Amino acid sequence: MSSVEYYLLWLAGGLVAIAGVSAFITQRLRHSVARRLKAVELLDALARYSEWVAAQRRNLLFQGEVQEDAGALADMGAIVRQWFPELAAAAVQVFAVHTRLLEFLSSQQALRLQDPEAWLESDHDLRFLEHWRELDVAVERLARELRLMGDGAAAGPEPRRASAA
Numbered sequence: 221m222s223s224v225e226y227y228l229l230w231l232a233g234g235l236v237a238i239a240g241v242s243a244f245i246t247q248r249l250r251h252s253v254a255r256r257l258k259a260v261e262l263l264d265a266l267a268r269y270s271e272w273v274a275a276q277r278r279n280l281l282f283q284g285e286v287q288e289d290a291g292a293l294a295d296m297g298a299i300v301r302q303w304f305p306e307l308a309a310a311a312v313q314v315f316a317v318h319t320r321l322l323e324f325l326s327s328q329q330a331l332r333l334q335d336p337e338a339w340l341e342s343d344h345d346l347r348f349l350e351h352w353r354e355l356d357v358a359v360e361r362l363a364r365e366l367r368l369m370g371d372g373a374a375a376g377p378e379p380r381r382a383s384a385a
Contacts, residue, residue, distance in 0.1 A: 258303040259366055265299065266314075266359050268292040273355060276325060277348055293318060306369070310362040317355045324351055 269292035293315070300311040324347065332339040 255303055258299050262296060262299045262304070262366060263363060265292045265295040266363060269296065269314075269318075270355070270359060273321065273352065276321075277345070277352070304366065304369075307362060307365055310358070310365050313358040314355070314362055317351070317358045321351045321355060324348070 272292065296314070297311060300307050328339065328342070328344050328348075331342060
């Protein structure tokens, strides 16, 4: 083997190694960008859900879970499962508060239809605000953990959270 062939073989090997490293870096960058976009989608889903909850206080009648609410929570769950499994505990807390909130709203609706006077005396607004605060803590925990993740996945905007007032 001549020295030219030897150097050409090393050059070809170096180019293959550089191509492999470049492909790896590109794949990591794409994954990081995709996680950032999914983080923004997750924050948006949390904001949509918070707006739905705030609207429940203003509604005259509780209508049960509607597409808006179920869609936002389904989006949140899917994104957490697929892209952020490390946030599963915080997402479970949001779902638990959601379940308690739905039970509360359903029971208030039933009481309102059966005995409006007892419903007025049940201090429903104060109890709704307790659920709202609990939900706010759960949503804030999820958003904070998303922002604290080390890969910069949550460089997106603050979630828009509706006020219960």
